[in-house]
Amino acid sequence: MSEEHSINRSQHNKNRYRGRRRFRSNDAGGRMRPVGTVTVVIPLLNEEESLPILGAKLEEVLNRIAPDSWNVLFIDDGSTDGSYRVLEDLHTKNHRFTAIRFRRNYGKSAALAVGFAEARGEYVITMDADLQDDPQELPALIAKLEEGYDLVSGWKRKRYDPWHKTIPSKLFNAVTSMMSGIKLHDFNCGLKAYRREVVETVQVYGEMHRYIPALAHWEGFRVTELPVQHHPRKYGVSKFGVSRFLKGFLDLLTVLFTTRFVKRPMHLFGGVGGLFALIGFVTDLYLAIEWALGLTSLSNRPLALFGVAMIIVGVQLVSIGLIGELIVKNSLKRERYSIKERIP
Template sequence: MNLSIVIPLKDEAESLPELCAWIERVVTARQYTYEVILIDDGSIDDSWKVIQQLRSANPNIKGIRFQRNYGKSAALNEGFKAAAGNVVITMDADLQDSPDEIPELYDLIAKEGYHLISGWKKKRYDNTFTKNIPSKFFNAATRSMSGIKLHDFNCGLKAYHHKVVKSIEVYGEMHRYIPVLAKWAGFRNIGEKVVEHRKRKYGTTKFGWSRFVNGFLDLTTISFVGRFGKRPMHFFGLWGTLAFAIGLGISIYLIVSKIINTEFAITNRPAFFIALTIMLIGTQLFLAGFLGELIARNAPERNNYLIEEKAGL
């Protein structure tokens, strides 16, 4: 199969018929073999009924329905599991992403050899204060922490080589950081394409301020797990040893001062309590590293490494 189009949605019954008809026109014109996977993330409108109707009319349309709302990351993860196409494209269901972008995105993956192409909605029709300004801040923070030079990490319109979506797990609020997950999985050929951003035609936005807090926490999680997930002692042990050494140095200074001056009262000095606290923190960090190593050692995926190809085996 050439193409899988994964579309997470919640309460988008009005837009689905128009979206699927538009996709069908585009992919049929290019003679792609394709599937459209619609993931209903706990809709309370008639979205699932519409999906069933669309499925009856077009066998290339498939549906997954969550029992309740789990979030966009969970929907994408299930869609990635089900996707069978050589190229996987994700888009939102609200018609703000244009299916006319599909052929160029497909070619960038299938012909140009990119692992991942992220859309960049350079000209937007969102509220500047509530969406554009915060998005610019978090995109800048993500670029700085990840080293990936993309302008719009959160754009729902992306294209992937099938190896990428089968090698990563999306959870929490990680969907906006899929390029970071891909990079940590070893897929470094990541590009960007300016895409059209259209005004919302149906329904209302699902945007919420909480996503910025959750997004920042998820970014720090990705950065930490990507670097130290299989070697936690390298992080906790380093900082634990450093903290313990600082506390020990202060303690030695106080002891030497006491030897030189017998009237020197160690326990009356703030430095004594500071040294004791730092040494305790260092010990706890070091023990946390040991516990992390025990967990990593017994994790079933401890030796799951991505192998690109083999020769002679």
Template sequence: MFINTVSKIPPDSPQLSIVIPAYNEAESLPVLLEQIQVVLKTHAYHRAEVIIINDGSTDATAEVLDVLSAQPQQPPIRVIHFRRNQGKAEALMAGFAAATGYIVITMDADLQDDPGEIPKLLDTLNTENYDVVSGWKYPRKDPLEKRVFSFFFNRITAFFTGVKLHDINCGFKAYRAEVVKELHLYGDLHRYIPILAHQAGYKVGEVKVKHHPRRFGVSKYGFKRIPKGFFDLFTVLFLTKYLKRPLHVFGTIGAVVAFIGVLIGLYLAVLWVIEDGVGFRPLLMLSVLMIILGIQFFSIGLLGELVIGLISRLERRVIGKKTDAERTPRPSANTEKP
């Protein structure tokens, strides 16, 4: 992950961890931290921490964060520096690993997320007994092309996954600690955290949050992210639906491919009877190739099933059994006030 430094954990473990990935946000970070401090002080959330991940910024973000983290303040600021840009998913994973609070808040560093909405996220998490609460930026203050793409993307994602959120890619979220500790993000899978959490059995909700126009810098959004987003959607569908049933997907593909090869072969057999031979038609080679490919896909699915079966047996041996006495009660989303 190429981490340079991680500042030390405060002596008293907080109940609320605010995780903020940042890339080239030197101008916005001081303003954002001041806003967070005001909100936490107003609502008496004293047992809190702010974790900022500098994702290999090329501007003065690192220097600004070092100055801010060196100042004695509440909540304490912890900084993680990446030597080079790793992407938002890796930054979030580093922040989740460093978080010590019972509840974790994630938000962007560009001042478009309003820290004043943190209490709303926490209240929704607690009153509705959710494990994850995702923000719904409403009304959204982004360029038209970004809003149009997001509209269709959210509906396509909801159709294929069954997780019906209006703004699945919103970075402003609240989680219970057990959720973030179970997540494994890479690439651009941070967009699909609600889906991954839902598939893992956690209860996912949504609440409207204020959204502001970008004040400093430029947006990291670009049209090149559009195909990546759909490729990642297929990845998530495989991880959530077929990770433990590989034969279902590879076997289906193999059966379809082999069936087409057989149909072509039957067609050539009819031609052979009618025309007294088929010679070296390309269709003959295609038929044989598709049947072989179908068998290979099916074999890959079988091998995947064997691997999953072995892993499941090993997991059962490691887990053994658990008793009710070993289970810990779920902490409340209400942060403790002095």
């Protein structure tokens, strides 16, 4: 299997070159212009019924938009059903279908990280394996990349999932959109298209796959979204329960902290701490004035304690910010800046 894989890889590189040449010298006949090389990365867990249908649909679309210059990489994340056997079948029928199988389940982010590392296409597409994402959307996504965007995120405008997923999901998207400063309706859509540089730059781990558009945006890539068709799940079961939303929000804190504030802890702690201390100060000032005017006796005003607590917590947070700044100053590692291009 591994040998086959490597043969396929060199075959694929040749295709990639061919794809490039075509890309430059086409369009004369007014036919649909074939795009550069495309790698479709599909993380999956226990989707044996959907995979054969997905394979056929992808083959049809990809042969149309990127003839001779596509491949599909499935990442089987420790499936316990017959998924891997189906992937072997797909590969036997068409060597452009390849697969990687994890020894156990590592999660969707891990699968995407490996897929991104292995993908060789100029354009990298990710999609779910459960047939909820429609391969027919690929041409539109790629057209958007060709307009000059670096990441095109699918937007399931009409979503076919139960309410207990769609409602928390709306909330999740609203908060993420606000916190991350990038306006998207659907961060966690499985269907996305990337320019190669994006998947080389963005680091996905933990459960960070939900924040890839935000991470890419902060790296300076041009991110946009495109409404896509979504379908109800026909086979198998959903693997993500409601618990994912709590984890998702904790991850948002991590993402914000490690990307935006890691160099400036004072901006976070100082801001929050300063605000707390101010609230405490104003509260106690108000009480002090009342007391001075003889309107109240502080011993029966619990609000006084609240004010004092806020001041203490605020000062503590500012101090933590200062300590954070000291640590950052003393451990300045070599920075990783993302360079777009250079001359010569």
